[in-house]
Amino acid sequence: MANKKKLILDVDTGIDDAIGILLAVKSQQFDMLGMTTVCGNVSVDAATLNTCKVLELVEADDIPVIKGSATPLLRAPHYEHRVHGEDGIGGALKDVEPKKTADAGFAPDFIIDQVMQYSKQVTLVLTGPLTNLALAVKKCPELIHHVKEVIFMGGVVQGQGNVTPVAEFNTYADPEAAKLVLDAGFPTLTQVGLDVTRKVLLTDERIDAIQNETLAHYIRESTSIYRQRYFERNGLWACAMHDPLAVSLAIDKQLVSTQAFHVDVETKSEFCDGQMICDFQHQWKKERNVQVCTDVDADAFFDLLINTMNA
Numbered sequence: 001m002a003n004k005k006k007l008i009l010d011v012d013t014g015i016d017d018a019i020g021i022l023l024a025v026k027s028q029q030f031d032m033l034g035m036t037t038v039c040g041n042v043s044v045d046a047a048t049l050n051t052c053k054v055l056e057l058v059e060a061d062d063i064p065v066i067k068g069s070a071t072p073l074l075r076a077p078h079y080e081h082r083v084h085g086e087d088g089i090g091g092a093l094k095d096v097e098p099k100k101t102a103d104a105g106f107a108p109d110f111i112i113d114q115v116m117q118y119s120k121q122v123t124l125v126l127t128g129p130l131t132n133l134a135l136a137v138k139k140c141p142e143l144i145h146h147v148k149e150v151i152f153m154g155g156v157v158q159g160q161g162n163v164t165p166v167a168e169f170n171t172y173a174d175p176e177a178a179k180l181v182l183d184a185g186f187p188t189l190t191q192v193g194l195d196v197t198r199k200v201l202l203t204d205e206r207i208d209a210i211q212n213e214t215l216a217h218y219i220r221e222s223t224s225i226y227r228q229r230y231f232e233r234n235g236l237w238a239c240a241m242h243d244p245l246a247v248s249l250a251i252d253k254q255l256v257s258t259q260a261f262h263v264d265v266e267t268k269s270e271f272c273d274g275q276m277i278c279d280f281q282h283q284w285k286k287e288r289n290v291q292v293c294t295d296v297d298a299d300a301f302f303d304l305l306i307n308t309m310n311a
C-alpha cells in the first residue's frame with residue numbers, strides 16, 4: 001500500500017457508479033480508505049446495499065463502506081429509477097444478499113477524519129451529488145487545505161442537461177451542495193461533466209472485449225436498461241460511462257484535456273436550478289476554481305477500462 005494513492009470514492013450506486021467501483025478496485029492502483037455513499041440515483045440505503053454487493057462481486061468486502069446523507073442539503077431527494085432500474089444497478093445482482101453491511105460512522109465525518117489523518121495524501125472522487133463533501137466542508141472548512149485533490153462527476157458546461165434542458169443529474173439533485181463545494185476554495189478540483197462523459201460510450205463491441213466472464217456478464221446485464229434507454233433516444237445500443245471516467249482520472253489525467261475556469265451552479269431559478277455556469281471569457285473576473293474537462297481520448301479510456309477488467 002506504501003506508494004499507492006489513498007482514495008475515498010463517494011458514490012450513489014447507480015449503474016455507472018458500480019462500474020466505477022469495479023475500475024477503482026480492479027486497477028489495484030489505490031489504497032482504498034473507504035467508499036462513502038449518498039442519496040442520489042437511489043436512496044442512501046439502496047446505494048449502500050448496492051455498493052456492498054458490488055464489492056463482494058470482486059471479493060473486496062474488506063473495503064469500508066460508510067453511509068452518508070439521506071437527503072440533499074435543502075431539497076427533497078430526486079431519484080432516477082427510470083434510468084437505473086428499481087434497485088439502482090439494473091437488477092443484475094437483485095437476488096444477491098451480501099454478507100457485507102455498512103461500517104459504523106457517517107460519511108462526512110469519515111471524510112474529515114481520513115483527510116486530516118493523511119494530510120495532502122487523500123484523493124476524493126465523487127460520482128453522486130456533492131452532499132457529503134459539502135457537509136464535510138461546512139463542519140471542517142480547513143479540510144480544503146488537507147485534501148490532495150478532488151475529482152467529481154457532475155454538470156455540463158457546453159451542452160444540454162440530462163434531467164432538465166440545462167442541468168446534469170448530480171448538480172440538479174443537490175445544487176446547494178455543488179455550489180458550496182465549488183465555492184469552498186479547493187486547490188485542485190476537477191470537473192468531469194457530460195461534455196466529456198457523453199463521448200465515452202460503452203457499446204456491445206466494447207463489452208464483448210471484456211474476457212473476465214463474471215464481470216462481462218455483470219456489466220452486460222446491469223447496463224441493459226441503461227443501453228435500452230440510450231437506444232430509445234439516440235438509436236445506438238450504448239451507455240455513457242460518466243462515473244468510470246471520473247474514477248479513471250485518478251489513475252491517468254492524460255485521458256482528458258482540462259482548462260481552468262471559474263465555475264458556479266444556479267440555485268435560485270424556476271427553470272435553471274442545477275445548471276452549471278462556466279465563465280469561459282473570464283467576465284466575472286473571479287478566481288479560476290475548477291479544472292474543467294474539455295475533451296477526452298475515448299479509446300484510451302476504454303483500453304484502460306477493458307484491460308483493467310481483464311487483469
Ligand code: BDR
Pocket residue numbers: 014015016017041080083127128153162168169170242243
Ligand atoms: C450522473 O448521474 C447519475 O445518473 C450517474 O450515476 C452519473 O453520476 C450522470 O448525469
Ligand code: CA
Pocket residue numbers: 011012013014016017040041127128243
Ligand atoms: Ca452516480
